[in-house]
Amino acid sequence: MDVERTGVVEPSGVRSSGVRSSGMQSVDRVAAVLLSFTGADAELGVTDIAERLVLPKSAVHRVLEALTAWGLVAKEHERGKYRLGPRATELSLAALGSVDVRALALPVMEELRDLTGETVTLSFVLGSHRVYVAQVESRQDVRMTIEVGRRAPLYAGASGRAILMTFSTAELERYLSQTVLTPLTERTVHDDRQLRDLLDVDRARGYTESLGERDPYAAAVAAPITARNNPRAFACFSVCGPTARLGDEVRRSCGPAVVDAARKVSEMLRGSW
Known part of the structure; x- marks a missing residue:
C-alpha cells in the first residue's frame, strides 16, 4: 500500500x-x-x-x-x-437541521421588502463572521444587492452588530480578545469601547443601524433571529439601501418593522426546532 x-x-x-x-x-x-x-x-x-x-x-x-x-x-x-463559496453556505445551513430557514423566512422577507421598499437580506453566523444566505431585492431602479455566500465581520455594519448584541458579556469579551477591528471604511467602528457602547444602545432599542460602516454608500437596519431558548442569535434580517435614501429618520422608522419580522421567524423556528 x-x-x-x-x-x-x-x-x-x-x-x-x-x-x-x-x-x-x-x-x-x-x-x-x-x-x-x-x-x-x-x-x-x-x-x-x-x-x-x-x-x-x-x-x-x-x-x-x-x-x-x-x-x-x-x-x-x-x-x-x-x-x-456558496456551496459551503449550503453545508452550514444543512448542519442547522431539517428546517429550511430560508424557505421559512422568504414570505416574511418579501413582506418586509414591500413595507420598506428596500432590499431585505438574511445572514447566518459562520464562526467569527456572518454570511449572506438570501436576499429579496428592492423593486426600485437604484437598489442595494448582495452576493449570497459572501462573508463579513460581525463588528462592521448593522447585520453583524445585530448578532453581536445578543452575545453574553463573556462571549463578547472573548470575541473582542480574538478579533482585530480593522476599519473597512472611514465610518467603521474599530474601537472596543465605542463598540461596547454602541451595542448597549442597540440592545435597548432591539435593533441596529449603520451608515457607511461596511460599504461607504450603503445604510442598513437589522435585527437578530434566535431559535429555541437560546438568546444568542444564529441569524439576522436587515433592510439595506443607498445612504441617500436611508437617512436617520427613515432608518428609525424601519427599526420596528425589522424587529417584528425577525420576531416572526424566531417564533416560527421555536415551534419547528
Missing part, C-alpha cells in the same frame, strides 16, 4: 506525524484547506494557507482549484485570494 507521512496541521494546531495512506492524506488536505476559512480571515491566498498547514503551495493550489470547481470556495480574481 502506498503510504506517505503527512505534514498537514490539524485543526487543533498540532502537526500530525502519523503514517497515512495517500488517499487518506488527500482527504486530510482537502479538509484542512477548507477549514482554514473558518478562522478570522475571510479571504486567504495560496501562500497564507500553505504556511498555516505546512504544505507545498502546489498542493494547496490543486486543492483550491478542486474546491472552486465544486463551489465550496470562490476566487477573488483581482486579489488572487480565495473565500468560502
Whole structure:
C-alpha cells in the first residue's frame, strides 16, 4: 500500500506525524484547506494557507482549484485570494437541521421588502463572521444587492452588530480578545469601547443601524433571529439601501418593522426546532 507521512496541521494546531495512506492524506488536505476559512480571515491566498498547514503551495493550489470547481470556495480574481463559496453556505445551513430557514423566512422577507421598499437580506453566523444566505431585492431602479455566500465581520455594519448584541458579556469579551477591528471604511467602528457602547444602545432599542460602516454608500437596519431558548442569535434580517435614501429618520422608522419580522421567524423556528 502506498503510504506517505503527512505534514498537514490539524485543526487543533498540532502537526500530525502519523503514517497515512495517500488517499487518506488527500482527504486530510482537502479538509484542512477548507477549514482554514473558518478562522478570522475571510479571504486567504495560496501562500497564507500553505504556511498555516505546512504544505507545498502546489498542493494547496490543486486543492483550491478542486474546491472552486465544486463551489465550496470562490476566487477573488483581482486579489488572487480565495473565500468560502456558496456551496459551503449550503453545508452550514444543512448542519442547522431539517428546517429550511430560508424557505421559512422568504414570505416574511418579501413582506418586509414591500413595507420598506428596500432590499431585505438574511445572514447566518459562520464562526467569527456572518454570511449572506438570501436576499429579496428592492423593486426600485437604484437598489442595494448582495452576493449570497459572501462573508463579513460581525463588528462592521448593522447585520453583524445585530448578532453581536445578543452575545453574553463573556462571549463578547472573548470575541473582542480574538478579533482585530480593522476599519473597512472611514465610518467603521474599530474601537472596543465605542463598540461596547454602541451595542448597549442597540440592545435597548432591539435593533441596529449603520451608515457607511461596511460599504461607504450603503445604510442598513437589522435585527437578530434566535431559535429555541437560546438568546444568542444564529441569524439576522436587515433592510439595506443607498445612504441617500436611508437617512436617520427613515432608518428609525424601519427599526420596528425589522424587529417584528425577525420576531416572526424566531417564533416560527421555536415551534419547528
